[in-house]
Amino acid sequence: MLLQIPPSTFLKELREQIPLVHCITNYVAMDIAANVLLAVGASPAMVHAEEEAGEFAKLAGAITINIGTLSSGWLRGMEAAAIAATQSGKPWVLDPVAHYATAFRRDATELLLKLGPTIIRGNASEIIALAGGAFRGKGVDTGDDVEHAKHSARLLADRHGAVVAVTGAVDFITDGKRAFRIEGGSVLMPRVTALGCSLTCLVGAFAAVRPGAPFEATVAAVATFAVAGELAADKSEGPGSFSWRFLDALGAIDGPCLDHRARVTTA
Amino acid sequence: MLLQIPPSTFLKELREQIPLVHCITNYVAMDIAANVLLAVGASPAMVHAEEEAGEFAKLAGAITINIGTLSSGWLRGMEAAAIAATQSGKPWVLDPVAHYATAFRRDATELLLKLGPTIIRGNASEIIALAGGAFRGKGVDTGDDVEHAKHSARLLADRHGAVVAVTGAVDFITDGKRAFRIEGGSVLMPRVTALGCSLTCLVGAFAAVRPGAPFEATVAAVATFAVAGELAADKSEGPGSFSWRFLDALGAIDGPCLDHRARVTTA
Amino acid sequence: MLLQIPPSTFLKELREQIPLVHCITNYVAMDIAANVLLAVGASPAMVHAEEEAGEFAKLAGAITINIGTLSSGWLRGMEAAAIAATQSGKPWVLDPVAHYATAFRRDATELLLKLGPTIIRGNASEIIALAGGAFRGKGVDTGDDVEHAKHSARLLADRHGAVVAVTGAVDFITDGKRAFRIEGGSVLMPRVTALGCSLTCLVGAFAAVRPGAPFEATVAAVATFAVAGELAADKSEGPGSFSWRFLDALGAIDGPCLDHRARVTTA
Numbered sequence: 001m002l003l004q005i006p007p008s009t010f011l012k013e014l015r016e017q018i019p020l021v022h023c024i025t026n027y028v029a030m031d032i033a034a035n036v037l038l039a040v041g042a043s044p045a046m047v048h049a050e051e052e053a054g055e056f057a058k059l060a061g062a063i064t065i066n067i068g069t070l071s072s073g074w075l076r077g078m079e080a081a082a083i084a085a086t087q088s089g090k091p092w093v094l095d096p097v098a099h100y101a102t103a104f105r106r107d108a109t110e111l112l113l114k115l116g117p118t119i120i121r122g123n124a125s126e127i128i129a130l131a132g133g134a135f136r137g138k139g140v141d142t143g144d145d146v147e148h149a150k151h152s153a154r155l156l157a158d159r160h161g162a163v164v165a166v167t168g169a170v171d172f173i174t175d176g177k178r179a180f181r182i183e184g185g186s187v188l189m190p191r192v193t194a195l196g197c198s199l200t201c202l203v204g205a206f207a208a209v210r211p212g213a214p215f216e217a218t219v220a221a222v223a224t225f226a227v228a229g230e231l232a233a234d235k236s237e238g239p240g241s242f243s244w245r246f247l248d249a250l251g252a253i254d255g256p257c258l259d260h261r262a263r264v265t266t267a
Numbered sequence: 268m269l270l271q272i273p274p275s276t277f278l279k280e281l282r283e284q285i286p287l288v289h290c291i292t293n294y295v296a297m298d299i300a301a302n303v304l305l306a307v308g309a310s311p312a313m314v315h316a317e318e319e320a321g322e323f324a325k326l327a328g329a330i331t332i333n334i335g336t337l338s339s340g341w342l343r344g345m346e347a348a349a350i351a352a353t354q355s356g357k358p359w360v361l362d363p364v365a366h367y368a369t370a371f372r373r374d375a376t377e378l379l380l381k382l383g384p385t386i387i388r389g390n391a392s393e394i395i396a397l398a399g400g401a402f403r404g405k406g407v408d409t410g411d412d413v414e415h416a417k418h419s420a421r422l423l424a425d426r427h428g429a430v431v432a433v434t435g436a437v438d439f440i441t442d443g444k445r446a447f448r449i450e451g452g453s454v455l456m457p458r459v460t461a462l463g464c465s466l467t468c469l470v471g472a473f474a475a476v477r478p479g480a481p482f483e484a485t486v487a488a489v490a491t492f493a494v495a496g497e498l499a500a501d502k503s504e505g506p507g508s509f510s511w512r513f514l515d516a517l518g519a520i521d522g523p524c525l526d527h528r529a530r531v532t533t534a
Numbered sequence: 535m536l537l538q539i540p541p542s543t544f545l546k547e548l549r550e551q552i553p554l555v556h557c558i559t560n561y562v563a564m565d566i567a568a569n570v571l572l573a574v575g576a577s578p579a580m581v582h583a584e585e586e587a588g589e590f591a592k593l594a595g596a597i598t599i600n601i602g603t604l605s606s607g608w609l610r611g612m613e614a615a616a617i618a619a620t621q622s623g624k625p626w627v628l629d630p631v632a633h634y635a636t637a638f639r640r641d642a643t644e645l646l647l648k649l650g651p652t653i654i655r656g657n658a659s660e661i662i663a664l665a666g667g668a669f670r671g672k673g674v675d676t677g678d679d680v681e682h683a684k685h686s687a688r689l690l691a692d693r694h695g696a697v698v699a700v701t702g703a704v705d706f707i708t709d710g711k712r713a714f715r716i717e718g719g720s721v722l723m724p725r726v727t728a729l730g731c732s733l734t735c736l737v738g739a740f741a742a743v744r745p746g747a748p749f750e751a752t753v754a755a756v757a758t759f760a761v762a763g764e765l766a767a768d769k770s771e772g773p774g775s776f777s778w779r780f781l782d783a784l785g786a787i788d789g790p791c792l793d794h795r796a797r798v799t800t801a
Binding site: 293294295297298299335336337338339365368369370371372405406407408457458459460461504505506507508510511 | 552554556561564565568569572573577578579580581582583585586589590593594607777778779780781782783784785786
């Protein structure tokens with residue numbers, strides 16, 4: 001393993017700490033994202049109102065912000081949570097879902113980026129578009145390969161001082177200096193809604209465990225997702241059976257299995 | 268097969284085109300509806316805010332609007348999306364969930380009907396009530412048989428120049444001139460929440476494939492739902508297992524199976 | 535069986551009456567809570583807007599209010615529904631999710647408590663905090679045992695003239711005079727999101743059946759949940775498979791099985 005901290009260390013510490021992860025995510029993702037966090041051993045809480053998002057963020061180990069089903073009121077809650085996260089030194093993850101699709105989304109993403117996310121996770125089209133490149137995304141689904149988003153990811157990481165994770169058939173993670181490629185998962189994963197959004201929440205859970213190591217935490221979370229995806233796909237007959245087998249796999253996976261099966265290489 | 272365009276043609280073209288379906292649906296339906304669309308091969312996006320619903324609708328192949336968990340802010344987003352759909356010649360589907368239950372819902376439905384839906388889908392009580400008839404619905408569940416809604420459906424189709432689909436144990440679809448009856452499905456379907464709402468989204472996906480043939484698209488979508496329901500019910504032990512088997516069936520169903528099993532007759 | 539009305543009587547009457555349960559619950563719980571109610575045989579409706587929540591509440595057999603993903607607009611809908619419930623003599627259930635976490639939540643809970651809930655359901659930390667005791671909850675998950683919440687539950691029941699249910703590994707239900715302890719369930723239940731919230735909705739469904747017997751209704755609902763949890767856990771390999779097996783079990787459970795397996799003792 002090339003990593004200074006193996007994924008199993010994060011998984012072990014996560015299950016000991018049971019970190020509270022404050023998720024502001026979209027309506028579609030709420031159920032599956034909460035179940036992903038509970039299955040792996042974390043404690044999710046979905047809290048979005050501007051009246052309390054900042055106060056609640058200070059109680060959490062990490063905050064994740066996803067603009068999937070954005071509205072003005074929720075954006076104010078996202079801002080409050082991001083500001084509180086930064087002020088209290090908590091890692092926070094930005095998931096700029098289809099930020100290129102409308103002016104409302106572009107403006108919101110620009111605003112949130114200025115608040116300094118610790119980690120940015122998106123699909124290839126989202127990351128390319130965020131870096132100002134030519135992308136082919138349609139709606140919330142990517143139209144580009146992760147391979148073509150590598151340059152954009154490095155550029156974004158430098159520009160924002162953030163860890164950037166591009167996820168898809170193969171995943172790419174960089175902090176601007178280091179970069180890893182992760183293989184695994186299943187073709188069924190994009191056939192289940194909001195698994196990318198759920199991964200954003202899982203990245204938050206791993207980052208909460210060791211707030212000083214967001215790059216390694218992101219790699220560990222993405223690797224855990226990929227391995228659980230492979231395990232679940234083995235016995236699945238379609239997206240319906242994959243969905244619950246994936247949760248079972250996240251619950252059953254242990255450290256040795258994770259480190260053994262994780263396919264992380266330098267990129 | 269009595270249909271000019273068999274269901275398999277729509278299914279094949281849907282999987283080639285992967286249409287973007289802009290769904291404004293209720294909170295309960297979001298997850299299952301997105302999973303239904305992904306399982307069959309379409310690309311769902313849930314976008315509701317008035318700030319962007321109109322802009323986003325122009326990117327989509329079809330728009331679906333469901334008033335299940337209505338609020339004033341969402342109604343403005345629905346209006347913007349419906350207007351944009353009409354302006355850009357995109358088919359849009361109205362699902363007037365329990366529109367008879369409160370004044371707020373009745374007014375909203377009246378407003379949306381004036382914006383000219385391409386297709387209206389509801390259960391028998393909703394369709395009867397929409398046409399001004401005596402209905403027995405309670406909450407969001409029907410208290411009437413589809414058989415008793417046929418006259419109301421024809422009346423609505425004429426009045427609004429729309430395709431009307433009444434779904435239930437048996438389904439009835441009319442454009443005012445032609446009418447089909449579709450058998451199939453399973454008694455477990457009303458035991459899983461929001462399957463009717465998900466069907467509305469599926470109708471949108473099929474309508475996106477051939478915007479000029481909303482009647483045939485609706486029949487094809489409803490037939491696909493009915494066949495997948497039958498296939499899923501075969502091995503299910505209750506509503507929980509039915510739910511994921513249904514998604515697996517939607518993913519696995521192919522053209523020959525669909526046309527062979529679809530029970531569509533003139534009505 | 536120590537109960538004056540056995541759980542099976544409620545279950546039988548519920549399936550005959552198919553009560554309409556008006557649920558104002560959080561975004562995470564919407565899907566699973568609706569499926570829990572449909573699986574057992576009730577008719578759920580999620581309606582939250584202040585424009586219609588009061589009007590809709592009068593149509594329902596019971597109302598359930600859960601502050602999980604609270605916002606100001608929803609709070610106004612909750613108030614309207616609670617007032618309408620009280621005015622029309624309908625039982626209503628309060629689920630004060632993580633009410634101790636922020637000022638916004640504390641104020642909202644205080645407001646709702648003044649509207650006189652028929653039944654209050656929470657985890658041990660929530661019930662202890664509500665009674666003014668020292669609690670160890672973090673986020674939405676309990677940090678206390680039900681055993682330590684018994685005194686607080688009795689105190690709350692007296693103070694508000696309400697039935698109080700504390701649920702967890704073991705459940706405790708009191709109306710201030712009588713008290714029962716219920717065993718059962720599964721360690722997988724807290725690993726599936728929003729099962730506690732779903733139980734709140736199920737308590738509403740049982741209370742709708744016999745509005746004059748909220749204590750017995752709560753015991754019956756909690757016992758049904760515990761038995762279904764045990765049945766589902768038998769064959770489950772993790773939280774994903776537990777979730778759908780639990781819905782299957784709720785659909786399959788019958789009166790004799792329920793009364794035979796329910797482990798209700800005086801507490």
